[in-house]
Amino acid sequence: MSMDGDNLIEIRNLTFRRGSKVIFDDLSLAIPRGSIAAIMGPSGTGKTTLLKLIGGQLRPERGEVWVDGVNVHKLRHAELYELRKRMGMLFQHGALLTDLSVFENVAFPLREHTRLPESMIRDLVLMKLNAVGLRGARDMMPAELSGGMARRVALARAITMDPRLVMYDEPFTGQDPITLGVLVRLIRSLNDALGLTSILVSHDVAEATSIADHVYVLADGKVVASGSPEDVNGSDSPWVRQFMQGLPDGPVPFHYPAPPLAGDFLGEASGKEKSA
């Protein structure tokens, strides 16, 4: 069984459980080459888990994950590591190595995987830093960086080895508007300039839909909506509409299930004495 050549990633009938909770239930989706795919859904739907499954850090209970023509979980250790060299991942908080400077962090994959001379490493690193606009910050330490800057450095590091796929885990969460604008622009321009395929995991609807070519909305371990951003926005499903438009109440209720209001405030349970 192989893949459709247009797709970089194919997920087929993926089932994954954590403890007794089902995270993914017979999930299937495909991500075409060169596109930006946004995977969205409420917190806790396992979006980060999906990235870890794609990267081979977790094994599915059932189903397959195919990346660039190979079945990820059938690879041996060495082959999996080879595959990972073609992937870049941007963790939610950057995950920079705290004992190395910005320059050294971006140079890290080059130093570990190649035997390039120092001058070449320097040029490559500065080029990548320049692409994210942080060439001047090369000697700073991760502790000195703001959250947004740390993520940009992590992005530079993720593209150092010129991967085919970059995965972004909640890149927009908690960022100020300017940084948001920078990140959004970077993700799109890098994807196009370097011919990457990008997977964007996020629940920031506005930002994600502004640059995504394709949107998947996940809930309860299944795909509840998929298509271009316009398609999903104009979806018929009330649930999808509530999510995309950020409505406080709808199919996902505002109130967590609780006994009737009167019972808590007026009844015996409230401890108030019945008036004589």
Add this chain to the structure above:
Amino acid sequence: MIRLLAQLGQRAQEALARLGRLHLFLVSLLPALPSGLLRPRLVVDQLFHIGVLSMQIILVSGLFVGLVLGLQGYNILTTFGSAESLGVVVALSLVRELGPVITALLFAGRAGSAITAEIGLMKSTEQLGGMEMMAVDPLKRVVAPRFIAGFISMPLLAAMFSAVGVLGGYFIGVGLLGVDPGAYWSQIESRVDFHEDIVNGVIKSLVFGAVAIWIAVFEGFDCVPTAEGVSRATTRTVVNTSLAVLGLDFIMTALMFNV
């Protein structure tokens, strides 16, 4: 009452599970060790953090233990009229037991807990996961250099402890209490056997070194990646290493020094 038993049972189960993971960890670590040797830069960095920065506490402690041994030893030996044997008492106590054991305990407290905290922190800030996704095996890059450095450092530190302790005993005994200096050293040379005492002491410190660094590295790697998890892991490192060292010391002493 039942709940207490249930809790005990659960604790025991967790402890057993951790023991199992500890050994499985070693099995996956051993193949990664040779690549640590291929990166001497990383090992040297760790030798600095583990060895050099432990030197201070080891040397000072060794000196004080030697001084105390000298004092107490002299006290007891004069009642038997054999104060000239002070050197032997100090040297044998240190080389056979106190050197390897106390060094290991101090090592666990200073270097072991630091390593656990460092690796635990790397785990909870996703640096280890990040490395994995960059196709760099954290066992090879982070754990192996620390393991090798710890293993090398321990016998060196234990030797320093014993040497300084013997000198400390000399200062107190000869300098302060009037033991004959010639007697101090000559008694030592005639009674301390290279094979039986020195070599066995070095073997002990090698074993303790391996155990201490193994536990330290494992606890960091295995911890729950939260602040509380890391702090619990560092406590476990110190406690478990100490227990393991003392237990192994008993076994090895029984094997090596059969009367």
Add this chain to the structure above:
Amino acid sequence: MQDKMTRDVWVGLFVALGLAALVMLALRVSNLTSLTGDAGYQVVAQFDNIGGLKVRAPIKLAGVVVGRVESISIDAETFRAEVGLRIENRYDIFPTDTSAAIYTSGLLGEQYIALSPGAEDAVLKDGDRITLTQSSIVLENLIGQFLYNKAAEGE
């Protein structure tokens, strides 16, 4: 960030100090200096009773250590203990009728072999046997002897 050079110097110093401590322990705090050197030549002797003699116990002449006990075993034919003595090569001076006795250091100390030279011209060589031996003094035999003598006196 520490200078790499300084760091390397410290590590080098650490390793050097550690090795120096090991060397000091080996040379000054142990009997290594007397262990190294020549391999020595081997001589055997049989004893009725070796008492508490152990392998690596010293062999002394006039109180000076000239070698170490190498092996202790049983001779199945004579039912005596066969002791292998390794004597340092520079002491190839023992006449063939040298005797070996097992003495105790001090009152309660470790046991050692004391050699008393004889009068022959030929000297012991590797593989020779010392025939004149005196076993260690066993306390029970001594007491038994004392009581026997006392009893004999009384008659």
